[in-house]
Amino acid sequence: MEQAIVRRLRPGTLDLYRAAARRAGRSLEAELRALIEANAPLPVKDSAALLALSDEALAMTPPDGPVSSSDSTVLIRWDRDTGGGRWIDDGWLDDAGR
Numbered sequence: 001m002e003q004a005i006v007r008r009l010r011p012g013t014l015d016l017y018r019a020a021a022r023r024a025g026r027s028l029e030a031e032l033r034a035l036i037e038a039n040a041p042l043p044v045k046d047s048a049a050l051l052a053l054s055d056e057a058l059a060m061t062p063p064d065g066p067v068s069s070s071d072s073t074v075l076i077r078w079d080r081d082t083g084g085g086r087w088i089d090d091g092w093l094d095d096a097g098r
Helices: 014-024 028-038 047-060 073-081
Strands: none
Touching: 014 028
């Protein structure tokens, strides 16, 4: 169990937290603990491990993946430029327009 002492708070600061704790139905200590834990900084991730994970994922992607590559740029541009296919007849729709 870790502990910390915080010194030199501005006057009235703890009164604000006491009021917030009272509204939440908990003690000042529980209120401060919840606040500290909810706002804890994210842990720093090891960039080498993330790169290795990315390399593993790329190794599982076939070089001739769907739509000539695994890059979604082509699909996103087509969707944007054609209103999701509504503005062109590219043979994707059947004769009934579905």
